[in-house]
Amino acid sequence: MRWITLVGRIGTVILAIGLALLVAWLIPSGSSSWSGVSQPVEPEQYMISELGVYSPQTAFRISVESSDNVRVYLVGVSPDELNDWIALLRETYPNFFETVSNFYTVPLIFFHEAYPEQTSPYLGDPQTESRIWDVAVLDKGLQTHPEIILWGPPPSSSFSHELFPADVLHIWVIVANPSDGTVAVDTKVWDLTTLAPKERVIRPAILFISIGIALAIPWLILRKLKKGTF
Amino acid sequence: MAKGRPFLEIFTYALDEDYRFPLLEIFAFLFALGTFVFADFALYGQTGEAQAYSLVSTLCGFPLLFIFVILILKNVAYGLGSDLDTGVMQTLFSYPLKRRHILTAKLLSGLGIALLLLLGIQIFGLFLLAPDVILKYPGTVFLTYAANLCSPALLLAGLMLLLTLRLKRGGLALAMGFVLFFGGLVISGLVSFIAYGAGSTLVLKIWAVINPNSALQAYYYHMGAAGFASETWGPSFSEVLLYLGAGYLIVAAIFVAGYIYFQRRLEI
Numbered sequence: 007m008r009w010i011t012l013v014g015r016i017g018t019v020i021l022a023i024g025l026a027l028l029v030a031w032l033i034p035s036g037s038s039s040w041s042g043v044s045q046p047v048e049p050e051q052y053m054i055s056e057l058g059v060y061s062p063q064t065a066f067r068i069s070v071e072s073s074d075n076v077r078v079y080l081v082g083v084s085p086d087e088l089n090d091w092i093a094l095l096r097e098t099y100p101n102f103f104e105t106v107s108n109f110y111t112v113p114l115i116f117f118h119e120a121y122p123e124q125t126s127p128y129l130g131d132p133q134t135e136s137r138i139w140d141v142a143v144l145d146k147g148l149q150t151h152p153e154i155i156l157w158g159p160p161p162s163s164s165f166s167h168e169l170f171p172a173d174v175l176h177i178w179v180i181v182a183n184p185s186d187g188t189v190a191v192d193t194k195v196w197d198l199t200t201l202a203p204k205e206r207v208i209r210p211a212i213l214f215i216s217i218g219i220a221l222a223i224p225w226l227i228l229r230k231l232k233k234g235t236f
Numbered sequence: 237m238a239k240g241r242p243f244l245e246i247f248t249y250a251l252d253e254d255y256r257f258p259l260l261e262i263f264a265f266l267f268a269l270g271t272f273v274f275a276d277f278a279l280y281g282q283t284g285e286a287q288a289y290s291l292v293s294t295l296c297g298f299p300l301l302f303i304f305v306i307l308i309l310k311n312v313a314y315g316l317g318s319d320l321d322t323g324v325m326q327t328l329f330s331y332p333l334k335r336r337h338i339l340t341a342k343l344l345s346g347l348g349i350a351l352l353l354l355l356g357i358q359i360f361g362l363f364l365l366a367p368d369v370i371l372k373y374p375g376t377v378f379l380t381y382a383a384n385l386c387s388p389a390l391l392l393a394g395l396m397l398l399l400t401l402r403l404k405r406g407g408l409a410l411a412m413g414f415v416l417f418f419g420g421l422v423i424s425g426l427v428s429f430i431a432y433g434a435g436s437t438l439v440l441k442i443w444a445v446i447n448p449n450s451a452l453q454a455y456y457y458h459m460g461a462a463g464f465a466s467e468t469w470g471p472s473f474s475e476v477l478l479y480l481g482a483g484y485l486i487v488a489a490i491f492v493a494g495y496i497y498f499q500r501r502l503e504i
Contacts, residue, residue, distance in 0.1 A: 011248075018257070027364075063277060064277070202365055
């Protein structure tokens with residue numbers, strides 16, 4: 007009897023936790039604002055757009071539409087790593103990095119990986135500019151830092167994705183045009199607010215509710231029988 | 237009869253009394269949902285360990301900590317007080333067990349299970365919410381919980397134990413527990429003002445012995461949350477560990493005093 011009670015109470019506690027997770031899952035995500043960018047991407051070039059700082063509770067939904075097949079990546083860098091990168095760029099490109107915005111942090115890190123010998127890129131020079139946004143530079147950068155890729159689907163002309171990062175991250179969207187012609191790219195981003203990342207919560211919720219019910223049933227039946235007897 | 241069996245008997249009796257159905261389930265539900273509701277990610281200004289500390293601190297903040305303090309004060313003050321008041325303790329003393337083992341069984345149920353519930357659920361919830369924080373900074377998460385639980389939760393539990401044994405009445409001890417809890421919150425706010433006004437770190441250091449979380453907070457924020465002491469006090473990590481150790485020594489001393497009183501002085 008004591009064992010059935012003990013197991014039953016453990017079951018009801020697990021059930022309660024499962025129900026709390028279910029409630030967290032059921033509360034709908036709120037979409038607070040959206041922003042959009044329309045930009046052509048030159049042949050064998052890529053573009054990058056900073057989406058902002060996101061957390062597991064403040065996420066976003068992104069849609070990318072293009073006139074031809076493109077490659078899309080969502081990359082995320084932790085605030086610590088971003089600070090390290092900025093420090094590295096200040097050291098590598100003294101007098102230069104101060105003059106450009108943080109927007110250039112990721113492209114310049116990729117550029118540094120591809121051309122470590124280049125000491126001071128001059129953005130006014132079309133050739134340098136072209137080299138910075140070269141798809142080969144992007145590939146080298148992503149090869150060197152695969153850990154920053156949060157999402158990288160196969161090439162297509164239409165993408166849609168919802169992302170809940172596992173930590174606080176600075177997030178960028180990268181659109182690469184590997185084709186020979188210019189591609190028109192239309193990017194839309196909706197900010198989402200949620201109590202808990204739905205895909206990470208629903209499985210444990212179902213598991214906990216199932217285990218909880220299975221463990222609690224014998225005790226609940228016994229409790230009902232006992233109440234009926236007396 | 238084996239020694240473990242009567243201990244288990246008293247432990248299960250205490251569990252039944254402390255957590256009548258569905259009390260434990262309601263607390264489990266609140267802790268689990270509260271983890272998602274009260275988690276607050278500082279998006280700007282903090283990085284790495286400081287960010288992990290800040291996240292865990294929001295979960296050890298007022299609403300959830302207050303729920304936890306209610307639970308342990310109810311168990312320690314009201315539960316133990318009722319047993320002393322109604323004569324149940326006399327029956328428990330008839331078991332072939334030393335008095336200290338009886339008290340251990342009661343505290344294991346009233347305090348141990350509550351702690352297990354809080355930490356287990358919150359850490360699991362945090363893992364679901366932000367797995368990278370738990371996996372990257374397990375030491376910071378552990379230290380933040382250790383500092384936040386030392387005071388007021390465990391310190392109050394120890395004081396309530398002593399007070400309940402002395403008064404032999406749960407209700408009065410419970411009321412005094414709440415007074416001490418809110419008194420602690422007021423003092424916590426006052427300490428920063430006093431330190432700022434006096435321009436001295438001494439009062440902050442004394443308070444950090446009783447409430448080690450203030451030292452940990454000062455370490456991560458340089459007391460930035462209060463905005464006053466950043467210029468006056470920023471302890472090193474080893475100092476924080478010393479304050480935490482001192483805080484737990486005080487808590488341990490209070491519990492030892494409770495055990496000694498229960499074993500030698502308690503007259504029923």
